[in-house]
Amino acid sequence: MPRTVELTMTAAVRATTDVLVVGAGPAGLAAAISSARHGAHTLVVERYGYVGGNLTAGLVGPCMTSYSLGGGEQLIRGVFEELILRMEAEGSAIHPSRVPAGSPYAGFITYGHDKVTPFDPEAVKVVAAEMCLAAGVELLLHTLVVQPRLDGDRVTGVVVASKSGLEVLEASVIVDCSADADVAARAGAPVRVGRDADGLTQPMTLFFRVGNVDDAVVEEYVRAHPDDRRPFASIVEAARAAGEFTIPRRGVGLYKTLQSGIWRVNTTRVQRRDGTDVGDLTRAEIEGRRQVVELMGFFRRRLPGFADCFLLDTAATIGVRETRRIVGEYTLTLDDLVSGRDFADVIALCGYPVDIHSPTGSGGGVDEQLRTANAYQIPYRCLVPVGREQLLVAGRSVSSTHEALGAIRVMPAAFAMGQAAGTAAALSLVDGVSPRQLDVARLQAVLLRDGAYLGRGFAGAGRGV
Template identity: 40%
Template sequence: MVFPLKTPILLLDFIKYILAYLIVLVNTFCYNFLVNHLINLIRRMFMKKAYFDIVKEYECDVLVAGGGVSGFSAAVCAARLGARVILCDASGMLGGTATSGLVGPFMTCYDHKGEKQIIKGFFNEVVDRLVAEGAAIHPSVCKNNMSYSGYRMKGHDGVTPFSSEKLLLLAEELCLEAGVKILYHSRVIGCECNNDRIEAVYISTPAGVEEIRAKNYIDTTGSASLAEKAGAEVVFGDENGAVQTATTFFQITGVNKEALDAHMRDNYEMRARFFMDEIEKARKEGKFPCGTPKLRIYETVDGIWKVNMAQQDDYFNDTDTESITKAEIYQRKQIPQLFDFLKNNIPGLEDIRLLNSASEIGIRESRRIVGKTVFTGDDAINSRYADEQIAVCSNSIDIHLKSEVKYVVCEKNYYIPFSCLVSKNIKNLLAAGKCLSADKYAFAAVRVMPPCFAMGEAVGIAAAIASKQRISACDVNVKEIQKQIIDNGGYLELDS
């Protein structure tokens, strides 16, 4: 009897087995795909993971976002302690409003009596190097009622006139000397966060989107842009969302200093010091179409004078593209008109020449973080936080509104606490300069540049210590920060 071959049956079973196996593989793949997709969705929702096509990746100990005076101070001071530091800035230069904004002089670094320098440390090093190059006037020389202090009668002892161009070059030199990696034209556009920590920051560059992973992060953008992208608690302006008015600077030469000094000596009233009567008269005659009610003029170095358009007649939001564009155009348009007014109405300015104008508007107030502490005007008045101070200041409360300027000279020195530079809900995020956690009164006092230098130095030190000890910046012992500030030549005593 002949039995049929079983080979076709075995082949059929084999094919069935393969098909079953493929079905299992497909099901497993689909399952894994769906699970992974779901996980990614959850990560996007809860980890704030930004998804970009990354063209380049960096790793460092400390990332500083924003290269203004607080930013490059933080970067240099962190790098000098051995930290690997990257400093990124959206523009093509360091110094922020002090360079691209032409803002100056540095406001007072002296005590409330105008007798003793109290903001020192890294700020002092910058000033001394500028003075040595003939690019600044030492604050000890500058007193109230001088051309260097804008002929102001109070609150301007110990200001520092400086060259914006030389400051830019010095800032780069200091960063490169310390080993800081500078990334220009790099704007923060997103963050990857894990619970209460930043894992990575994404920057938009001419090459595309690049990723920076650091142990600790510092926001010195002036508008808390990094903090906002990371989901940190931030506020905009005061309790009503109102901010101080912005301003634009321009520089002139050809001032007859003797004639201008004589004019100011003969006119002691504040209105005269701001040319308010001349402005009011010209406006009535239809010869002053600008919105500003006052102007300020400051002598710097090399025969260059800075003109501050001062109080403006409108508010602008620098976090809104249309608003800030409107501000840039509106204020830049006024410069020729203001120049002509000065030339035709003020003794000593008959032969002035327009040297240049700021490439960016001077923003006084924007977003800032909510920190472990919200530094208040009452804290400053009562000199609180003696146990955690990272700077001592005497700067006046100076609030610029559309209708008025609220200016209060502080009658004693006060502290800036470290806890107002620490994010409330992101452990490895610090902030300095105009990004600090403060109410409108304290902010209006310490938003000027010498305190910003001091805050930058403090957070740079803190971030370097945290990275070295493998802890979050919020957990650094403030005593270690204070010790390093003093080692840097800083001053932390309140005095009387």
């Protein structure tokens, strides 16, 4: 156990609000916008100087499919759809309906990649912030949550740190969209981490972008080598045998962007690091950038179309796929996804397949053997942590198993869960009940009115979509 010291200090109350949203990533954006649109005074705190989370700081993209697994029906709409349509109108996104599986925008991947959404991360910073402000959301950037405040089992606010020092934010309801269940865990709510057998989590990846790529050469090569399960897999194996490729990957994950000659790269892999430990995060950032240097040299030497490429940028933060998951009123399982189980308290549908990157080896990714239903449901109870009141959780830290998380951890699903959580937070205040006691039928009716999708005819949703 580390040595501890006792701290006694006072901090000014900076703000008192109805709904406090922690984190302005995909889940947090949708939660804050939805909460404010339903009349709650809403404050969102974000550690970076801009909104977007993995959409922006993480350079993660494209958004994985918001459609059913077969690509026939758009499942995730609402705030997500509104953001994409606004960006598409100014030429900074392509609506997923126009992006087929196997295309360069989809990383040449077919299974689970029909109808992905290419977008410009810089545009997200502006458009998403404008949507927040138009809804009446108060933004507090450059602010990190340090510790929640409790009154019995009720979470009443948080202590935050910023250039202004330590301050207190008080709130009637808190929506934890930190992606790591920071508020829930520090408030004492039970959490799980990683695989049941050993607690290991999926590896981290530092996204980066390269420029001056010959698009036509890349596309021609990939099409001419269909036996490579992943792009350039045979070249990677030859380079590994020659000692030129040390990264535990079996191919190169790359996605065409909206700009000619610029591609996103999802190929670094940092394993056995804890995304909630600052020492591990530090080591992961350093290792991720070392791998970028190695990959850039490999690209120029070996990959067709990349001979004259240059490094455009690396993400501001390493991408973390998995950390804590709350123990909620219900835990979503792989069987729920495979069977397309119907839930009376459904608040979102998703169709992305199980995508678990190996915590220890070079394998993993979208698993065609673990076939989910064409569409599956996420129930409200997964957002409600046991043991703590006035708290909801949205995003990749909701209540699920390690295997189910591998499917629902992607950004469109986070938008859908965030919209449900933010709407629920605001409605609970209007109705004078805790989020746990909210009439879910009322929540569902409001979500439908706001453009969310809960299945055809709603009853029996999840199969045959």
